[in-house]
Amino acid sequence: MTAAIATLVIGVVLGYLGQRSRMCFVGGIRDFILVRDTYLLRGLIAFGLTAWLAFPLFGLLSGSRPGPFASSDAITVLLTVIGGFGVGYFSTLANGCPFRQHVLAAQGVRSSIAYLAGFLAGAVIFHSVIERLVLRFLP
Amino acid sequence: MACHARDLLNWTINRAAGTHLTVAPASLVFPVLTVIGVLLGALLASTTSKEFRWSSPDNSLKTFIYGALVMNSALLAGGCSIRLLLRSAAGELLGLMGFGGMVAGVILGTFWLRWRATQ
Numbered sequence: 540m541t542a543a544i545a546t547l548v549i550g551v552v553l554g555y556l557g558q559r560s561r562m563c564f565v566g567g568i569r570d571f572i573l574v575r576d577t578y579l580l581r582g583l584i585a586f587g588l589t590a591w592l593a594f595p596l597f598g599l600l601s602g603s604r605p606g607p608f609a610s611s612d613a614i615t616v617l618l619t620v621i622g623g624f625g626v627g628y629f630s631t632l633a634n635g636c637p638f639r640q641h642v643l644a645a646q647g648v649r650s651s652i653a654y655l656a657g658f659l660a661g662a663v664i665f666h667s668v669i670e671r672l673v674l675r676f677l678p
Numbered sequence: 679m680a681c682h683a684r685d686l687l688n689w690t691i692n693r694a695a696g697t698h699l700t701v702a703p704a705s706l707v708f709p710v711l712t713v714i715g716v717l718l719g720a721l722l723a724s725t726t727s728k729e730f731r732w733s734s735p736d737n738s739l740k741t742f743i744y745g746a747l748v749m750n751s752a753l754l755a756g757g758c759s760i761r762l763l764l765r766s767a768a769g770e771l772l773g774l775m776g777f778g779g780m781v782a783g784v785i786l787g788t789f790w791l792r793w794r795a796t797q
């Protein structure tokens with residue numbers, strides 16, 4: 540229940556700031572390559588740096604540390620890299636990362652609302668088809 | 679964003695149909711509500727700044743398919759763009775590799791968009 544309330548409050552703050560700043564993680568890299576605009580890229584770097592500083596800080600405060608490097612065999616690494624590549628590639632084609640699409644959908648952009656519908660449909664497809672295929676072909 | 683949307687959807691399906699779809703430990707009792715929070719916050723910001731406007735700049739069927747593809751890739755990688763960045767920031771090597779893959783994907787996608795625009 541605490542997780543639900545915390546994520547709801549943080550989500551409202553993030554959504555408000557994301558709408559005002561047009562924050563987009565994929566768009567930062569895309570804008571830099573296309574027009575050398577660093578506005579969104581600086582947001583991405585600031586986000587990463589803050590998280591990099593905050594994780595050890597809160598780890599110290601709460602007495603827990605981020606786990607050691609995950610025990611990564613070759614197939615997990617391969618799946619993660621392929622998945623990450625797909626996230627980047629298809630997000631670029633869709634004109635924005637998932638966070639930006641949520642913000643756009645709340646601004647009344649109909650194609651982004653369709654994107655969110657596809658997002659949820661994709662979760663159903665993943666759990667009913669893709670996950671089983673991957674599990675079957677893994678040793 | 680991807681994992682939390684998945685949690686919310688799967689929790690709702692589990693509750694409604696009595697199934698046992700995958701849900702993260704944090705949202706076993708009650709799902710995380712990041713998706714709803716972001717939508718509410720962005721709606722608040724867009725209405726107070728009078729930027730709310732119904733429009734459709736892209737083909738809806740195309741973005742629907744892109745959404746499904748992004749969700750599948752994200753669940754395969756174990757996180758969308760935000761979570762991959764957070765995992766890298768937490769010092770996880772696997773997350774860093776996923777983030778590297780994402781940057782490569784964005785670069786390739788951008789060059790593809792530019793190539794298609796110049797044809």
